[in-house]
Amino acid sequence: MKLVVRIVLGAALVVLLAYAGVFGYIYVNQRALQYSPAGPVVALADTALSGAEEVAIASGDGTINGWYQPPQAGRPVILYFKGNAGSFSEEHVRFEQFAAAGYGFLAFDYRGFPLSPGSISQDNILQDGTSAFDWLEQQGFPIVIWGRSLGSGPSTYVASVRDARALLIEAGFHSAVTVANERYPFLPVGLAMQDQYPVSLWIATVTEPVMVAHGTADITIGVSNGERLFALAPNPDEIWIEPGAGHDDLWARGIWARAEAFFSRAMAGP
Structure with a gap:
């Protein structure tokens, strides 16, 4: 025995x-x-963006680098918060479409990602987001915010502490710790996770109209994250749940047409 x-x-x-x-x-x-910061950088000169320029914006103890193009008359400028992998410059097709439709845009790499030197942390990414908004606000155009994946964190935070015209959340998370718990249900990640991005708390004070887009086949961030976020938004406008779409499929599935309609409604509102 x-x-x-x-x-x-x-x-x-x-x-x-x-x-x-x-x-x-x-x-x-x-x-x-x-975080997955490594990835190639696309030169601005190698894109179809003829009206954009490279910009460097002071943020904290460093600088964030990105591309900026002003909008045509009557259009807002899109403050774009990239996802987790690589450089924002890899998404130049999106910015080309924004510009072709007359929208302005500001897109950038958070510190620690390819074009912006520094260290990666939640505090730095949130600071980079507010620095980008404050710089963009000085350009004098109405601002709409678009956050994709990881960008749902800083975009929602910025919308909660600054005044934009709209917030679009693409494939976003309820919180980063929610996603971590889904991936590691056997570990007490909430006790040890440093960068938790409590988007579900920040969205409670977002007064801007909110659109949420998510795919039902998203295995990176489950669709319930987007559904729960939309339910928490004080000023919900539209939720688009695309059947069969994965984490990176929404652009090809037509999110831009829906985003344009959403931004137009927001600009026409009070």
Whole structure:
């Protein structure tokens, strides 16, 4: 009997040590696991953007670098918050479409991503977002905000502390810790996660009209995240749930046409 007890206790100790090792690894390497900053950079000269310019905006102890193009008369400028992977410049097709429709835009890399040197953290990304908004506001055009994936965090935060005309959340999360809990249900990630992005709290004070877009086949950020966010928005305008769309499919599925209609409604409102 004593042998059996020893075997059981030994096995339990091995499991406990393995669990602690996994948790310890995730804790120490959490930002490397959470963010994917590496990726190629597309030169502005290699795009179809003839009216855009490179800009450098002071943020905290560093600088964020991006592209800016003013809008045509009667159109707003889109403050675009990129997703988690690589550089914003890889999404130049989107900015080309914005410009072709007469919209202005400001897109940039957060500090620690390819075009903006520095370290990655929630505090830095939120500061980069407010710095970008404040710089853009000085240009004198009405601002609408678009946040994609990771960008749903800073975009919602900025909309909660600054006055824009609209907020569009594409494939966003209820909170980063919600997504982490879905991926690691066996670990107490909420106790150790440094960058939690509580979007569900920030959206409660967003007075701008809100549109949420999400795909039902999104395995990166489950569709329930978008549905719950929309339910929390004080000024909800539209929720678009696209059947069968994955995390990166919404542009090809026609989000721009829906975004244009949403921005037009927001600009026509009080």
